[in-house]
Amino acid sequence: MNSSLKYIIVDDDPFNNMLCNMTLKKTLGEVDTKIFTAPEEGLLFIKNNFDINSEHTVLFLDINMPTLTGWDFLDQYEDFSEEVKMQISIYLVSSSIDKHDWEKAKENKYVKDFLVKPMFSDTIISIAEKEF
Amino acid sequence: MNINISQKLFLFAFIILTINGILGYAVYKSNQKVLNSEQWVQHTEQVIYQSANLSSIGKDMETALRCFVVTRDSAYLEPLNNAQKTASVNIGQLKQLTRDNPSQQQRIDSLNFYIHKLPDFSFKPVKLKSEHRLAPVIPYTSAGQDQYYSSRISQIIKAIQLEEGTLLKQRKQTNERSEKEFNQFSLGIFILMTGFTILLVIVAGKYLYQNREKAKRAAELVIANQELLFQNEEKEKRAAELTVANLKLLFQNEEKEKRAAELTIANAELSFQNEEKEKRAAELKLAEAVRITMLNELMKRNKDLEQFAYIVSHNLRAPVANIIGASSALSEEGLSTDDREILSNGISVSIIKLDEVVKDLNLILQVKGGINEVKEIVHFPELVYDIKNSIKNLIDGDDIEIRYDFSEIDKFLSLKAYLYSIFFNLISNSVKYRRQDIHSIIKIKSHLRKNKIELIFTDNGMGIDLQKKGEQVFGLYKRFHTNTEGRGMGLFMVKTQVETLGGKISIKSAENKGTEFLIEFEI
Secondary structure, three states: OOOOOEEEEEOOOHHHHHHHHHHHHHHHOOOOEEEEOOHHHHHHHHHHHOOOOOOOEEEEEEOOOOOOOHHHHHHHHOOOOHHHHHOEEEEEEEOOOOHHHHHHHHHOOOEEEEEEOOOOHHHHHHHHHHHO | OOOOHHHHHHHHHHHHHHHHHHHHHHHHHHHHHHHHHHHHHHHHHHHHHHHHHHHHHHHHHHHHHHHHHHHOOHHHHHHHHHHHHHHHHHHHHHHHHOOOOHHHHHHHHHHHHHHHHHHHHHHHHHHHHHHHOHHHHHHHHHOOHHHHHHHHHHHHHHHHHHHHHHHHHHHHHHHHHHHHHHHHHHHHHHHHHHHHHHHHHHHHHHHHHHHHHHHHHHHHHHHHHHHHHHHHHHHHHHHHHHHHHHHHHHHHHHHHHHHHHHHHHHHHHHHHHHHHHHHHHHHHHHHHHHHHHHHHHHHHHHHHHHHHHHHHHHHHHHHHHHHHHHHHHHOOOOOOHHHHHHHHHHHHHHHHHHHHHHHHHHHHHHHHOHHHOOOEEEEHHHHHHHHHHHOHHHHOOOOEEEEEEOOOOOEEEEOHHHHHHHHHHHHHHHHHOOOOOOOEEEEEEEEEOOOEEEEEEEEOOOOOOHHHHHHHOOOOOOOOOOOOOOOOOHHHHHHHHHHHOOOEEEEEEEOOOEEEEEEEEEO
């Protein structure tokens, strides 16, 4: 396990974020997790805090959000430098899986996987192992 | 003087004829004269001859007398008597001949006297002899009485002959003169006639030449005429051919016209058929357009329904997922009391959310199926008034102004609940998404167009970036602002209700400028 792996959660549902954070902590102990209910703030955080030497980070991205959808977020994310993007693994998260979204997710090279809510420990463990 | 050739010829002929006449007359006259003078010559010669006869008769008588006297033979008296008779005839003839000459008549009368006296004188001696015998006769005879008479007769005859000779001479002279004159006259006439004849010949020659020229010209003309005739015949032939050709053409034209008429009919038929086809095509096109529109509509509806189903399931799934997650977390051991409480509250909120979604679903289904409700006249000002009252708590104390202008049309036969919902959602949206830094103005205006009413809702609020969000503006549970409350139902409901009422809704918007909704209803 790599305890130095960082987590960012972008989702407009605060209760979901709380649950996710709770599961992360329960599964991995104390982890560095940044939670954003507004996707714009998440993008701003990446822009301001990531450089070449940053630590590897997992980003849980909700698709259905009012101001920016997950897809809109990905469009803007594309503009970051390759060095930054190499350090971030994006996992799309949704409460239900739409076939259309699923296809779209597979085509996007920045999306590692498509996860269904709620997030359980085994999912978090398998991701942490994968990202090590 | 301008006279033509025939007139000239006629004139010349007339002149020649006249001259001929004159000449003829002159010849006649001259001949008459010659004849006359010859008669006179003859006459004179006769007179001379007769007088010579008389002279010889006188001699005969003298001789006979002498013989008788001598012989007394009465046989000699017979010639005397005969001579006397002959002399009387001669004198009568002479008298007749010289009746126009009194001096000759006189002479003839004296001649007659002496001739008749001569026998008397002769008989005197005879008588004497018979009565007195020879003696008295001799003196008598010797006296030469008888000779006196004879010489008188000779003298008279000589005088007659002399005068007649003179007359003859004179007449011959006259004759010669007149012949000479006649000859001169004839020569003149001859020259004149020759001249005129030459002129006539010249003129006639000229005329003939001209005539020949004319004849030549005429012959040429005849040839030309023949040529023309031939050409005319050719032309007639050609004309006949042309007539035939024309007839043929006419026939062909008629055929063509017939064909054209047939074609026209056929064309009319075709154009009718084409029109029918076009009509059918137009109908088909229209039907196709209608079909496509309907298909599009259906596809859109289908897509909407799919989206709706997806959204509904997603929004149902979201609280469910939270409940599952929270339940799972609650089942873990060693949770703090706070955590348990948070999780329990979260489960409660999620259940309420779940309930809300189910209620929304119910509402939406109600709207979609609610077209059968009773329509009523809805007054726009009343609607706005009611809505203003119901959101009084939202408006009061804020710098918000709601203006409306329903002067063009202020009411509409419709479902009041739907119109209320539409007005409510649009107005409350404008209130919710107003700009806090400026005086908010919400304007509602109605327009009466040809076949429709337009309702325009305008605000000067935050607006939406339609380039980014345009597709989702009317989507269910689509929200574009996080710092305001809302479930993403409002515009979805508005659109659903507008469409259920048979209308259309569209949006114009710009960020930080404002938004305008245009709703159109068919009347």
